[in-house]
Amino acid sequence: MASSTDSDSALRPESTLMKSFVGVADIKKGYEGVDRDKIARTVYEASKDSLYFNHQQKRDQALTEKCNALIERKRCMEESDTSSQLRHADKVVARLKDNRDLSQSTVHIDCDAFYASVEQNDRPELKDVPFAVGDTVVAACNYIARKTGCRAGMVIAVAKKMCPNLTIVKPNHDRYREVMAKICQLMQKYDPGYEICGTDEAYLNITKYCGEFDVKPWDVVESLRKAIRHETGIAVAAGIAANIQLAKISSTFIKPDGQYQLPSEPDIIMAFVKDLPVRKVTGVGYTLDRQLASIGVATCEDIFSQRQFLRDLFGDRLFEFLLEVYLGCGRTELRATLEQQKKSASIERTFKETSALDIIERNLRTVCEDVETKLKELNRAGQTLTVKVKMNDFESYSKQTKLPRAISSAHDIFQHSLPFVKATLVDKPHQVCRLLGVRLTQLASKDYTLGAAFHRMVQKSKNSDPEYLPWAREKGRSMPAGKRKLGGNVENRELAPRKKTSNFATKSPARNSVATPQSPNEMVRCPICDQNQPPDNVSFNQHLDFCLSLSEIQRYS
């Protein structure tokens, strides 16, 4: 194992490290006939002395060890009796077969080299030159560039080495969103419950549409593709199959342009999947592919022949997933994009490496402000905070904490994040920081956060009883000047600016001073503002915090 780090063996074209440099060029369209060794060598030469290389090497070695452990465990199993595992696997196969639903028509739409296509349409002069869209890292490149080995994920400096006359185009995300919105508009006609996946892919279930208008899936997809082509100039590949996993594979079959329909018959599906490399299946990435390969699973058919080992080696979830892959099972219900609600909001940013605390603090503050902006757009606040710090050596550390209540202001996020960042820096004294990230999860509707409660109260006081606010009642004051605009805004904005109200949310007053109601159906009267409140613990305590802090605001305004 240790010998795998020897420089000569690592340099061999077949070494796993070199394979990792080839990256997605291994499986993507446009790289047929491209010299993979050349890609690997160029990447290697360009990065061999960097800290990034060391990190990659470390990861590669860890994965190699994991694979060796799998091989060893499989050998142990082979020496013992695996008949019960085999029986179990067959039982699961039978169950999955029984539950298989082949009645639906699902479609996968895949925009060809999306960013590159959009740019090429907007700037015809790019048509005949190799170019890549990206900013330090290639996000997408056209087919001319792919021929030279340029690929997504490659550092632009390296891509230029592979392709000296490569033109670089800065990404224009607003424009891509605009084009995608147009495409969505067209898809809506066939399935309003369509599901967007990333920036350039989508799934549809057109079963209902086909039934209603008595049309064939093939024809529906043909007109959809034509419409997209006509309206946006983008070529799309489409796969039609019984579920979205199969539809996706089908579309990559026909890429970059065209459509492919996989008949919904068990035998045909199984034959279609049989020789497919598992790496082509969504959900099987680089690492899982290597682990599977180490125990003799390269194609979907191999999953079946090794089925008695998979549960012990990979766990229940993965075991069942793999059997589904073998059978060609998949999802047919879509998660409608229009109704989907986000589960997290995060920002992470790489910057010029530094160990200066003041700069790091400034960067953290910026990150927190951007998270605040994002939460505002979602009208959400998050109760679980995750802070991430990546060091110079590309090792990253994260800390997750569940907060006593949901937060959303940059100030609050910053206050909670800073201690962890500081602790990490102290922990790794010789290291330099290169990235900071902040994520909020457990997103709660902003209706139950302080800012929104404030907003509602202001609305109420404006619309009905001007004497409603406690401080107004007591002292006859109007709204603090800085907050006045809140009342008139359409969107639920959070309290801003921060300065005057800094202890509004940070210093949280005693939260457990009042007994909470027992009966779930009764409203409960707040002892401070005298208004009825919803009876559940969480929102009641939040309301209480809020009312208590109003007196603070009053003091400072």
Place this chain on the structure above:
DNA sequence: GCGGATCAC
């Protein structure tokens, strides 16, 4: 609940 990993795009 927490931390690390993986995966997709």
Place this chain on the structure above:
DNA sequence: TATGGTGATCCGC
């Protein structure tokens, strides 16, 4: 001239 950002999920503890 030098390795991204966002969101989701899973595993093991």
